[in-house]
Amino acid sequence: MTRKPFDPSDQWQLFELIPSEYFAKQKAHQTIYVWFAFIAALMALLAVLTSVGLRKQYVQAHQHATRAANAISGDIQAPGAAKGDSLRLNEVVLVEPRGAANASLQRTGTDDPMRSVVARAERWRSDPSFVAMARELDQLLAKLMERSGTELTVHSLDFQNPRSWTEDAFEEDTAPSLVTLSISIRGQHAIDAWCRDMRDEPSIKQVEVVASATIRDETLYTITIVPAGDSP
Amino acid sequence: MSSTNSLLSPVSPSPEMPAASSLPSERETKRRPLAAASAVNARTLVGIEVGMVGARIASLKQFHPDVEKYRWVGRFDFSFPAESGPFNRQRATECIRTLAERLPRCMDGDRNEAVIGLPLHWMQLQTTFGTEVDSFVDSSEQHFAESGFEGNSHISYWPVVGEHHGKPKQEDQYVVATLPETLIIELVDAVARQGYSVRSALPTPVALNHAAFPLTGIDAQCLVSLDQHSASISVQHRSGIGLTRKLPSLVSQSKDDVPVTDSSALSPYLRQLSKAIRETLVFSSRSDMSSLSNKPVLITGELAETEGIESKLATQLEMPVAVWSLLGTAGPAATDSGESDEPTPLRDSCRFASAISLARTATCTGDWGYEG
Numbered sequence: 001m002t003r004k005p006f007d008p009s010d011q012w013q014l015f016e017l018i019p020s021e022y023f024a025k026q027k028a029h030q031t032i033y034v035w036f037a038f039i040a041a042l043m044a045l046l047a048v049l050t051s052v053g054l055r056k057q058y059v060q061a062h063q064h065a066t067r068a069a070n071a072i073s074g075d076i077q078a079p080g081a082a083k084g085d086s087l088r089l090n091e092v093v094l095v096e097p098r099g100a101a102n103a104s105l106q107r108t109g110t111d112d113p114m115r116s117v118v119a120r121a122e123r124w125r126s127d128p129s130f131v132a133m134a135r136e137l138d139q140l141l142a143k144l145m146e147r148s149g150t151e152l153t154v155h156s157l158d159f160q161n162p163r164s165w166t167e168d169a170f171e172e173d174t175a176p177s178l179v180t181l182s183i184s185i186r187g188q189h190a191i192d193a194w195c196r197d198m199r200d201e202p203s204i205k206q207v208e209v210v211a212s213a214t215i216r217d218e219t220l221y222t223i224t225i226v227p228a229g230d231s232p
Numbered sequence: 233m234s235s236t237n238s239l240l241s242p243v244s245p246s247p248e249m250p251a252a253s254s255l256p257s258e259r260e261t262k263r264r265p266l267a268a269a270s271a272v273n274a275r276t277l278v279g280i281e282v283g284m285v286g287a288r289i290a291s292l293k294q295f296h297p298d299v300e301k302y303r304w305v306g307r308f309d310f311s312f313p314a315e316s317g318p319f320n321r322q323r324a325t326e327c328i329r330t331l332a333e334r335l336p337r338c339m340d341g342d343r344n345e346a347v348i349g350l351p352l353h354w355m356q357l358q359t360t361f362g363t364e365v366d367s368f369v370d371s372s373e374q375h376f377a378e379s380g381f382e383g384n385s386h387i388s389y390w391p392v393v394g395e396h397h398g399k400p401k402q403e404d405q406y407v408v409a410t411l412p413e414t415l416i417i418e419l420v421d422a423v424a425r426q427g428y429s430v431r432s433a434l435p436t437p438v439a440l441n442h443a444a445f446p447l448t449g450i451d452a453q454c455l456v457s458l459d460q461h462s463a464s465i466s467v468q469h470r471s472g473i474g475l476t477r478k479l480p481s482l483v484s485q486s487k488d489d490v491p492v493t494d495s496s497a498l499s500p501y502l503r504q505l506s507k508a509i510r511e512t513l514v515f516s517s518r519s520d521m522s523s524l525s526n527k528p529v530l531i532t533g534e535l536a537e538t539e540g541i542e543s544k545l546a547t548q549l550e551m552p553v554a555v556w557s558l559l560g561t562a563g564p565a566a567t568d569s570g571e572s573d574e575p576t577p578l579r580d581s582c583r584f585a586s587a588i589s590l591a592r593t594a595t596c597t598g599d600w601g602y603e604g
Contacts, residue, residue: 003366003369003384005366006362006365006366006369006387006389006402007402008362008389008391008399008400008401008402008404008406009399009401009402012391012395012399012400013389013390013391013400013472013604014387014388014389014390015388015390015434015435015438015602015604016388016432016433016434016600016601016602017350017386017388017409017411017416017432017433017434017435018386018416018417018420018430018432018433018601019386019413019416019417020600020601022417022420023599023600023601027599
């Protein structure tokens with residue numbers, strides 16, 4: 001590097017022994033540190049916002065599924081049951097991941113004697129078509145769990161009969177004709193394949209995934225199932 | 233910013249260093265803890281005087297950011313490993329490493345603004361005309377290269393005659409000090425790594441000269457720094473520092489490193505010294521187109537602590553001689569609490585005059601170093 005010739009007209013005295021280039025470099029470093037700090041703060045803020053957003057999305061999806069289920073399940077009228085009594089299950093129900101063939105739905109942390117869909121359908125046992133559908137569903141859920149090879153969480157399982165929405169229909173002892181299932185499971189492929197299988201079942205007329213939300217590696221599905229032969 | 237006691241907790245020497253007590257001039261002077269309640273968001277100003285055989289560190293704390301009144305926080309000194317041969321790259325590296333190892337550690341959160349004073353014997357110092365500065369720098373670079381310092385030299389300069397005779401021009405005489413850039417950057421980095429915010433690095437006589445009047449209240453015609461291994465003079469004129477040069481040192485004359493406690497033992501040296509001082513003052517006054525001043529000659533350094541030295545030197549010089557001492561309560565007060573200032577013993581602060589001056593110089597620094 002060439003040295004600048006001595007010229008006192010620029011600066012007639014200079015005491016400082018630290019070269020100005022050193023100070024310039026220090027200032028440049030400080031600027032970089034400030035930018036790094038700014039970017040780090042920004043990333044932290046984004047992380048917080050993303051986390052909040054994901055949480056909100058999860059909550060919304062769950063609320064949506066619950067609302068969807070509640071909207072059509074509140075009027076389920078079981079044979080011999082009081083008006084408004086429903087079989088809505090808002091508790092989290094787990095399916096055991098191993099021994100899928102024999103697995104049944106269980107409530108978590110409760111001693112509820114209703115161990116399976118079939119058991120929960122005890123009150124509709126008088127209706128053979130409902131019992132058949134419930135048994136079918138139980139087996140299908142076990143199949144889904146077997147297919148996915150992982151844990152299946154059933155958030156809610158609602159039975160309802162759209163025909164009973166009318167006041168008159170409450171008096172009719174008809175089995176539910178629509179099932180709303182809210183489950184979460186890992187893996188899109190498992191639920192797709194399961195829905196295809198469901199559609200092939202003679203007892204099922206229609207299977208539709210009405211809502212889904214993916215939170216990390218788990219997807220929450222809200223599925224409506226229309227049993228065959230008894231649709232409105 | 234913390235207002236608690238800040239620094240000057242001495243660091244234990246490294247295994248390869250001699251033990252502190254075994255170093256000949258090693259001494260740790262009294263360190264006074266700062267009363268936390270008395271400091272009002274004060275920053276700590278640290279002066280690091282790198283000497284020929286050791287370093288002296290003094291720290292001041294400002295009472296209030298808006299008031300130029302300081303309290304003496306602490307002082308500390310230590311020796312470099314014993315000198316062997318001429319000053320070169322290896323010696324500089326040794327000194328810098330020792331400095332980094334022995335510097336008092338900073339407390340997290342404290343703001344310690346440091347100014348480093350460099351000894352004249354680390355530099356090439358010459359009084360020359362402005363037209364000859366470039367050739368002097370070239371020869372300095374060649375000399376530094378022979379001593380193992382590669383790269384450019386940084387120059388520091390100021391005119392022998394100040395601005396009071398008009399803006400100095402190319403034809404005027406300048407005091408020019410050159411220093412290898414690599415050396416100064418290595419030193420500053422080493423100090424900065426210990427947590428200090430290095431605000432400036434100056435030739436020690438510059439800081440001593442500029443801070444002399446505010447700290448001592450003595451309007452001197454020149455500052456004479458007298459240590460056993462080095463001595464220098466810097467003339468003060470109406471615009472600031474003027475002619476600055478090295479003086480013969482006691483050790484180089486006597487080849488004896490025994491501490492001097494009796495001024496009569498210094499007589500032969502003082503005779504030689506007074507001759508050099510007088511020649512410098514005559515040269516300076518002639519350049520300044522003025523007669524010899526009647527102002528006192530201000531002496532500092534460890535030899536200035538010797539009882540009676542000022543009267544002996546005054547006799548030799550035929551000029552008044554004053555010993556550097558802090559100006560009452562306006563300067564740093566050597567008290568524990570800072571609430572009741574005790575009088576500072578006359579010669580107590582003399583040895584640390586340069587370090588205290590450097591610390592005070594930290595108030596005159598900006599983004600680009602010393603602002604005069």
